[in-house]
Amino acid sequence: MVMHNKINSPASGAAMDTVVPRRHGRRIAIALACVVVAAVAAYALRALLPRGLRVDGADLRIAQVARGVFVDEIVVRANAEPLHSVILDAVESGRVEEVLATDGALVKQGELLFRISNPQRHLELLARQSEHAVSIFNLSNLRVAQEASASDHQRRLDELRFNAEQARKRHERNTRLAQQGFISTVALEESNDMLQQQQQLLALQERAGKTEARVRDAAARQLETAIGGLDSGLKLVSGTVDALAVRAPVDGRLTNFRLQVGESVATGKNIGRIDDPVRFKLAASVDEYYLNRMAVGRHGSVKQDDRDYPADIRAIYPQIKDGRFTVDLVFTKGQPPVMNPGQSLDARITLGEPAPALLLPSGAFINDSGGAWVYVLDADGRGAQRRALRVGRRNNAQIEVLAGLAAGDKVIVSSYAAYGNSPRLQLDR
Structure with missing residues (x-):
């Protein structure tokens, strides 16, 4: 019986061709671990980074955008002034010899006021x-x-x-x-x-x-x-x-008349005026935003003792001072029974017809942003994002929204002066 020694026989390559199964689970675990680490890092980074300028939410005034009717009118503060005034300027120079009238007195046309010598x-x-x-x-x-x-x-x-x-x-x-x-x-x-x-x-x-x-x-x-x-x-x-004997040119109330005997008067010097003591007009100061919408003849009104008195715009003075200009209103159907020079009244001026619109309550923000952008609150109310805005007409209480907001959006309408150019606010409750 012949015995074959396997030890000494040459090795075959069949044993080296055995397929070893790949370990996919390990790679998946590594990938999941990386994702978790990245998420934890992002959360930690988000927690460490600031979420916007921190402001006290209790000091904010917040309003909600809603659909409604835009009332195209404004309310301005107006002062009562005499409807007609005649300026008294010295026609001749000289020395005041006699003063026959007093400031605030009612004078008649032709009445001697004072006399000068030359x-x-x-x-x-x-x-x-x-x-x-x-x-x-x-x-x-x-x-x-x-x-x-x-x-x-x-x-x-x-x-x-x-x-x-x-x-x-x-x-x-x-x-x-x-x-x-x-x-x-x-x-x-x-x-x-x-x-x-x-x-x-x-x-x-x-x-x-x-x-x-x-x-x-x-x-x-x-x-x-x-x-x-x-x-x-x-x-x-x-x-x-x-002319050295100066007389009243019209009937009225003598105002700003303070001449004294012995005083020297130069030609052209203003020595007072004579005001209409009965009829008045209103001088209203209006924001320059409304200058292009003002026109002579626009209707307005003032309210006194639960009664409205119609008044129309008679003159517009377009010179801008401190962001405001002046208009004169005259009463068209009678004036309030009690009026005095300098008396303040709220005048309502109509600029157009009421119309449906998307409305935002007016606030101090309009002066800071010019209506070009607003801070809109997040859904959770913990922050506010700066958003571009396009507005149309506005009055004392309403702003017409043309683009940038939707009904239901909550907007910060208080002043933005302290926020600078911050794109985001974080509200502390």
């Missing part, structure tokens, strides 16, 4: 009066001379006409006598020459008289024109002297 004006008046008197005297002398010259001319003219008429009659007689042969041809020629001479002298005198009359009339007209100018100057100087 010696220079009196001297000017005397000089103009003298010039006027001299011109009147010269005109009178001219007219006397004209009358004398006209009389002399008329006398000479009458004489020449008489002589011409006599020469004509003589020549006619000589003509008849010459035809009968009683006088010579030479005598007839002499009478004809005499007639021609008298007629020429008459015509020359008539032309000279007309020329002289034209010259006299032109000189008289020039002197009359000069006198007319002197009359105007005299009236002007007399008016300046009369």
Whole structure:
């Protein structure tokens, strides 16, 4: 029996081809562990990082966006002012000699208020009066001379006409006598020459008289024109002297009148005004945002003692000061029975018709963001995110939302001044 020694036989490669199963569970466990570690790290990082600017939630004013009717009107504070006022400025300079009125008094048109002295004006008046008197005297002398010259001319003219008429009659007689042969041809020629001479002298005198009359009339007209100018100057100087006694130009209440005897007054100095004591208007200060929407004739109203008094915009003053401009309103159907200058009233101005809109209550935030963005609360109310906003019309209580918010959103409407440009707020309760 032959025995085979397996130890010494060469090894076969079949044993090395055995498939070893892969260990997928280990890799999955490693991946899960990495995910858990990453989640824990992210949570820890989130816990360590700040969640926005921390603010005290108790100090915030929060409002909710809702659909409703936008009332296109604003309420502004207005002051009562006299409907008509006449400014009193000094027309002449001088020294106050007498004060006859007091500040706040009711005065009548033409009533003497005060009197000033100005010696220079009196001297000017005397000089103009003298010039006027001299011109009147010269005109009178001219007219006397004209009358004398006209009389002399008329006398000479009458004489020449008489002589011409006599020469004509003589020549006619000589003509008849010459035809009968009683006088010579030479005598007839002499009478004809005499007639021609008298007629020429008459015509020359008539032309000279007309020329002289034209010259006299032109000189008289020039002197009359000069006198007319002197009359105007005299009236002007007399008016300046009369202006030294200042009288009330209209009826009304004297305001800001504080002149004292002995005080020097310069030309153009404001010395007060006269106000209408009965009729008033309203001067309202309006935010510059509404300037483009204001127009003369827009309707408004004020309320006093549970009664509305209609008032329309009469004037708009577009000069902006401290972010506001001024409009004047006048009452159209009567004014409140009790009104005083400077009295404050709330005036309601209508800018358009009511219309459905998405509304956000107005607040201090509108001045800080200009309506370009707001802080919108998270669903849990623990934070607020900055969000872009587009608004339309606004009034004292409402803002029309055009884009950026939806009904039900809660918005911080208190001031944003302390938040800077922070994109997110964390609310502490």
